[in-house]
Amino acid sequence: MRIILAPMEGLVDAPIRETLTRVGGIDRCVTEFIRVTHGMLPPRIFYKYAPELHNQALTRAGTPVAVQLLGSDPEMMGLHGEKAAELGATQVDINFGCPAKTVNKHKGGCVLMREPELMHEITAAVRKAVPAGISVTAKMRLGYDDRSMGVACAQALEAAGAEEIVIHARSKVDGYKPPAYWEEIARAREAVTARVIANGEIWTVGDYWRCREVSGCDDVMIGRGLIARPDLARKIKASQQGLQADDMTWPEAVALVREYAGVLQGWLDDKYVTGRIKQWMNFLRQGFAEAEVIWPEARKIREVAPMLACLEKNIPASRNPVRAA
Numbered sequence: 001m002r003i004i005l006a007p008m009e010g011l012v013d014a015p016i017r018e019t020l021t022r023v024g025g026i027d028r029c030v031t032e033f034i035r036v037t038h039g040m041l042p043p044r045i046f047y048k049y050a051p052e053l054h055n056q057a058l059t060r061a062g063t064p065v066a067v068q069l070l071g072s073d074p075e076m077m078g079l080h081g082e083k084a085a086e087l088g089a090t091q092v093d094i095n096f097g098c099p100a101k102t103v104n105k106h107k108g109g110c111v112l113m114r115e116p117e118l119m120h121e122i123t124a125a126v127r128k129a130v131p132a133g134i135s136v137t138a139k140m141r142l143g144y145d146d147r148s149m150g151v152a153c154a155q156a157l158e159a160a161g162a163e164e165i166v167i168h169a170r171s172k173v174d175g176y177k178p179p180a181y182w183e184e185i186a187r188a189r190e191a192v193t194a195r196v197i198a199n200g201e202i203w204t205v206g207d208y209w210r211c212r213e214v215s216g217c218d219d220v221m222i223g224r225g226l227i228a229r230p231d232l233a234r235k236i237k238a239s240q241q242g243l244q245a246d247d248m249t250w251p252e253a254v255a256l257v258r259e260y261a262g263v264l265q266g267w268l269d270d271k272y273v274t275g276r277i278k279q280w281m282n283f284l285r286q287g288f289a290e291a292e293v294i295w296p297e298a299r300k301i302r303e304v305a306p307m308l309a310c311l312e313k314n315i316p317a318s319r320n321p322v323r324a325a
Contacts (some may be wrong), residue, residue, distance in 0.1 A: 001230045001240055001279040002027040003233045004166070006199060006223030007068055007101070008034070011279050014051045015263040018228060019256050021063040023248075025233025029065045030139075030221075033095045035108065036071030048086050064139065066091035069126070070098060072107040072118065078125035085130050092130050094123055094162075096140040096153070104144075110172040113144045116156035127161035139166040139199075139221075142184050145169045150188040158194040164193070166221050176224075182214035188199035189216050197221050203228065203286070208236045215307040227280060228287035230256055251292040254311045257281070261304055270304045277307055 005012065007018060007030045017029045031050045034041065052058055052065040059065060067089040071077045081092045096119055098109030105111075112119050119140075129137045138157045143149035150167060157165050167188055169180035180200035189196040198217040202208050203225040211220060226232050232246035238245035257277060264273045281298055284291040294310055301307045 003236055004197065004219065004221040005029040005226055005233075006221045007095075008223050008227070009031050009098075011227065011276070012223070014049075015260055015267070016058050016227075017052075017063075017065065018061070018263065018278070019260045020230055020233075021059040021061040022236060023229075023230050023256070024061075025235070025237040026063055026226070028091075029059065029063055029246035030093050030193075031065060031068050032082075033068045033070035033098065033109075034080065035103075036069050036073065036076050038073065038076065040076075040079060040083070043083070043087055045087075046084060050084075057088055057090045057280070064090060066093045066135075068093040068095050068139075069239050070095040070103065070108045072112060072122065074118075077122050078129035081126035081136070082129040082287050085134050089134065091135040091137060092126060094126060094136070094138040096138055097166075097168050099175060104172070110141050110144050113140060113149050113153050113172075116149070116152045119153055120156040120160040123157050123160035123162050124219040135163050136161060137164040137166070138162045139168070141168045141171055141174075142181060142188075143171040143185070145171065145173060147174070147181055147184050149311045151191045154188040154192050154194075154195050154196070158192040161192055164197060166197040168286075169215070171197065180211075184216040185217060195219065199223070201225075202232075204232070205235050205239050205306045209239070224283060227283040228285075250288050251315045253284060253288055253291075254315060257284075257311060258308055261308060265304065271302060273304050274302055274307050277304070281311075 003026055005026050034049050050067050057065050066082040067082050084092050095109055096112050103109040127201050130136055140153055154165050165212045167185045169182050169185050185198050196217050197219040198211050199221040202211055202222045202316040260275055261277055264276055285295055296308045
């Protein structure tokens with residue numbers, strides 16, 4: 001009954017993985033996709049997206065991190081899967097789910113679900129190139145134009161050697177609009193023997209249990225729900241044991257954002273750090289009423305120090321702890 005932190009391009013980077021896995025409850029993470037085209041990427045690109053490769057593919061909290069690749073050339077995808085393994089990846093994931101127009105226009109991500117045969121060829125090439133002890137997995141949606149391709153594509157991936165398949169419960173056309181069609185995940189899960197992981201519209205502990213019931217999947221991948229409520233995985237894990245974990249408080253959430261900002265400042269200029277904080281803040285509005293209250297002011301701030309000061313308004317100095325796992 002695993003909980004996996006989903007990759008979210010431009011937001012779920014290494015610093016936020018470090019921050020969220022320290023809260024607890026997350027069993028695995030997946031990197032933002034590494035775009036594979038016609039040339040061989042140097043190791044520094046792999047390390048940019050997955051600095052955890054320097055630490056046995058683990059966050060500092062000890063959570064495994066899979067390296068995700070995106071591309072449509074089977075040979076090049078195989079070569080990059082092989083390189084990821086050489087650099088220390090313990091799991092290579094293939095992205096067939098990205099709905100971004102630019103990515104799809106260049107024959108990457110979800111558009112490949114129109115061609116299950118090519119999905120099979122890509123996955124088989126990666127599986128052949130990667131040593132047997134390293135997992136090859138894939139993430140997909142239910143289809144591109146509609147939700148009719150879930151079964152065919154899941155079967156193609158399994159036949160090619162994918163050990164696990166994450167299914168986002170929407171088509172490309174559905175985007176991220178509710179609802180998530182968990183029942184369609186169930187149809188695909190019943191058609192394969194590979195482990196299927198459900199993804200989409202899990203914002204609360206109740207959503208998790210409903211998703212499990214409808215999809216039949218033991219494991220789930222959560223993206224936006226964990227960004228909005230950093231303690232969601234921890235609360236789900238408690239509920240699996242028949243317990244109820246305390247809700248994260250706003251001061252604890254602010255402490256996480258401050259920690260995240262500190263790590264980012266070692267990577268990026270302040271203006272970009274402020275932008276990343278705003279991205280996270282926009283999701284925190286869905287999980288914390290305090291974030292919604294200060295958002296009109298915070299969204300106008302362009303520097304890190306004033307942004308953090310804004311977040312900490314009305315928080316006593318003694319109330320800044322973060323509960324570790």
